[in-house]
Every structure is written in C-alpha cells, then in structure tokens.
Amino acid sequence: MSETRIRVGGAEPYDVVVGTGVLGELPELVGERVRTVAVVHAEGLPEIARPVCGVLEKAGYTVHPLPVPDGEAAKEAGVLAGLWSSFAALGMTRSDAVVGVGGGATTDLAGFAAASFLRGVRAVLVPTTLLGMVDAAVGGKTGINIPEGKNLVGAFHPPGGVLCDLATLVTMPREDYVSGLAEIIKAGFIADPRILELVEEDPAGAASPDGPHTRELVERAIQVKADVVASDLKESGLREILNYGHTLAHAIEKAEQYRFRHGHAVAVGMVYAAELSRLAGRLPADVVERHRAVLASVGLPVSYGADAWPELRATMTIDKKSRGATLRFVVLDGVAKPGRLEGPDEELLAAAYREVGR
Template structure:
C-alpha cells in the first residue's frame, strides 16, 4: 500500500513512493520501454533480488544481475569498471535501465553507473535501508570513493523513481536503523522541528520501531525536506548545501576509520561538532546544542570521538566538497531550522568545538 507520493522536481521530474508491500511498484516504475535492465544489489539481498528479477523478466525485460560488495566497498573504481564491462558485453543502450537495490552505497553506485554509461541511462532506486530511503536514493547525487576521500568522484543524475518499502526495514540490525535515523533528525535540525518533537515524545522508542506509524511519518517528513531542497537546487549551488549539515567532519571520520564507521554514526558526531562550532562562534544557543546530544543519545547514536585524530581530521576536511581554495566552510545553525554557513572559522574555534567531543 502506497502511503505517500512525494514529487521531486529535476531535469526530469519523478516521484518517491513510501509505503508497505510495494513489491510490484518497481516493475511498474521501470515501465515497458527498456529491453535490458541491470539489477545492482548487495549480497544480503539475494532473495529479494531474485523476486525482483522474476517480476522484471515476467514484464518482458532481459535482466542482468550484478552482486556488488556490501557497504562502501562497493563504491570503488574497480567495481565501477566491472559494471561498465558488463554493460558493454550486453550491448546496453540508452533505452535500457539500471535498478539499484540495497543501501545507500548500492544506490550511489547504481546511480553513477547510470549517469556515466552512454552519457546517461535511466535508473530506478529501491533503497532497503533507512539511510538509503531518506538520504542516498533521493536527490540525484551519485558517486564513488577514492583513497583521498568519500564521494569525491560523482555526478548529478536524477532517478526515474524511488521506491521506499518500509517492510524491508524489518531486517535491519539496530545499529543500521539508528544510523539512518541520524539523517532523519538532521532534517529536523535544518528544516522540520516536528521531526525532533516526534523523537522526543517517547524518548525515541517509536522511531526505533520499524513497524510504527511514527517511523513512517518520520521517513515521509525527512524525504519531504530533501525533496523540497533538491527541487529548488538540483546541483548544490545554494540551499542544497544545507543537507550536508554535520557531513564535513563526518566524511573525515569515515576516511579516518577506513569506512568502518557507519555513515549515520559519523554524521551524528559531525552534527554535534557543527552545533558546538556555531555556539563557539556566538550563533547557536547552548540549549540547542544540548538538544543535539539529547536527541541523538535517545536514538543510540554517538556524540563523542577520539581526540588524537584531530590533525588527521583537519587535513581531511580540507578536501571537503564545500571547501573553497584553502578556506574551510561549514553548515551551521543560527537556531533550530535556521541553517547557514560559516566560512574560514578561526582555528581556535575549530579546536574548541572539537575538544567538546572528548569521550
């Protein structure tokens, strides 16, 4: 049952479907035109991928299945080159289509494959994690990682549709579910305070319950925030940068940890850092900083990080996409749902903010 249809305006408008029992929605979204479909998925999703392959085959499509590594290990040039080779051998044309099934890494990779093959073929995303639903699969960003950083090689390539079946969240480990909630509450901090209120109402219990109506509302609200932002700023020339709240330090942590940390856990720490930086700069009240820690702790997310990594993290942040020349730029808040930018902060402020993350 489809519970919400959220429109996203892009070079080609598309819908994000949110609901339960959406097994047939993917085949409908692919449509009748493509002769061949590349189905990209991760190893734990073999059973679901098999069902989807059968549905696509029954609809008349020739399905190529590509199993890619779990997590960020999928987002490498080697995996990308292998997928390109498969498309070439199959004579994949511009009328054909890619389906990304899995978490955010799988949809990032599938989107980048689609963006780069023949200068762009269609893609439909079927995110199966909370993080994928509320962040990676929506908005048309596609990328792979390099040894120098996360998502440094990428493109903007909007999908034809995004299918968010909340029933798939039942299989998520608690830590993965919590990681997705970090991106949900990020949307609360930058745009929709009702998200924070829903989490705070029962100490985060309903948000952690994959079957709750509260979680369904949280997912819908987070997607609506992202859809509104990306519809007005498809290529990150303005407002879209606010969606990176907490991500400057988060990406540096992920690189420092060789991507062993979950993205959402790193974003949680990054948001606390950004809040403390805004407070040190005189832009955010202490009560709002405390609210960051309280909400994230309710959801089982980290709010501290080891102090000995600061020089390494500072170097990594210098390669962040928001950096201009040698000037660091951070998304910060001037209040809840009032995002802004802080450019070239004094190094002393950065160190002061980072010191508050001490475990």
C-alpha cells in the same frame, strides 16, 4: 495503507514511492520504453534482489542481476569498471535501465554506473535501508570513493524513480537502522522540527522499524530532501544545508577506513557543527544540548576520540564544500534556520572539537 508518492521537482522530476509491500509499483517507475534491465544489487541481499527481478521479468523486461560487494566496498573504481563491462556485454543501450537494489553505497554506485555508461542511461533505485531511503537514493547525487576521500568522484544524475518498500526495514540489524536515524534527525534540525518532536515523544519507537511513527518520519525526511534538491540539484547553494554535520563526519569515516557507520559519524558531526555554531555566537546552548539529547536517546554517539583532531582537521581540507583553501561549514542559527560559516578561525575549529572529543 496505500503508497505515498513524493514528487521531486526540477528539470528532471520523478516520484519517490513510499509504502509497505509496494514492489509492484517498480515497473511503472522503470517505464515502457525499456527492454533490458541490469539489476545491480548488494551480494548479501539475494532474498530482496530475487523478488525485484521477478517483478521485472513478469512485467516483460529482460533482467540481468549483477551482484556487487556489500557496503562501502562497492564504491570503488574497480567495481564501477566491472559494471561498465557487464553493461557492454549485455548490449545495453540508452533506452535500457539500471535498477539499484541495496543500501546507500549500492544505490550510489548503481546511479553513477548509469550516469556514466553511454553518457547516461535511466536509473531506478530501490533502497533497502533507512539511510538509503531518506538520504542516499533521493536527490540524484551518485559517486564512488577514492583513497583521498569519500564521494570525491561522481555525477549528478536524477533517477527515473525511487521505490521505498518499508517492509525491507524490518530485517535490518538494529545498529544499522539506528544509524539511518541520524539523517532523519538532521532533517529535523535543518528544516522540520516536527521530526525532532516525534523522536523526543517516543525514542524507543523511533529506534525501531515497527515504531508507530516510522512511516511519518521517513516521509517527512524525504520531503525535506525533495524540497531542497528540487530547487538546487547541483549543490550550488541551498542544497548544501543537507550536508549539516557531514564535514567532520566524512573525515571520521576516512580515518576509520569507512568501517564507521555513516549515520554514527553524522551524529558526531552534527554535535560538532552545533558547538561550532554556539562558539561563533549563532546558536543558543540549549539547542546544542538538544542535539545531544535527541541523538543519544536513540542510541547514536555524540562524541569521538579526543586525540583524533589533527588527522580529522587535515582531512577536512579535502571537502566538497570548500572553495579554494577556505573551509565552509553548514551551521545553525536556530532550529530549522541553517546558515553557513566560511573560513572559521583555527582556534574556533579546535575549540568546538574539544567539546566533542572524549
């Protein structure tokens, strides 16, 4: 089957290429004007970085692989500064490019390095994880973490293109693959109910990269994100719906010092947001239970420590959706009917967490 091209519109449109064995499409995304390419890749992925570099070298680019730490350890100021120095040493100019290869943490870092070096050079992203393909690499949000919170420093910098080669998913550890499903399921709850139906029809298949609906699930989730970010790049309104479940999720990740998988945290966060929606009188109880059933069916968690609420509540105050001292949550008024809840009562927040805490 040939590749699928999903167009992400807006002021700086680009394509997300999806398929199996589509690495040969990469030079087209990098572009003809580019001469030097810095390939920023997770150091644990040399077997994927090598063919990326090979394809680019064959196309005539001067290629420099730059390994960075695996996972969230890459998203630190010191690693970012090291990339800036490497780019400068390579003599990179604004007509050159950065290619980010790896999971969401690597593409977040590579994108921010490209956004900030020389006030912006071209970035092309090659996500190698399910989470990276359906979420982190699409939409132009880049950033790093600081001790006070996740993704608090970054920039909006749309890539020149995104290449999702589904062949890379086969080598993923099962728990990491399942973690990425949380963002796909999120897309189902906020915009595309067919995603939920596909998971419910075959949970075991959904939890495997070899499943019969893997490509459709990936493409549907990317399409949801593409539709949203095309109309709201800088998260001034509609794009906030993509953060469904993320306010609590980011607090959990910080409490766990980023050792807790992002998708697992988002799964718990979605159940919390659903309970908050129900207690606010906006969402039927059966939809809340559908959250638990769908997420649990693929092996995602639906609860978190009962005694963790005070720490999590304090962390949620530092959230990108907050305005001043007012907490803002993405909630649901029904499946594919996202809304917002501003400044909820503290008892409502605590009551919703009691439904999640175990």
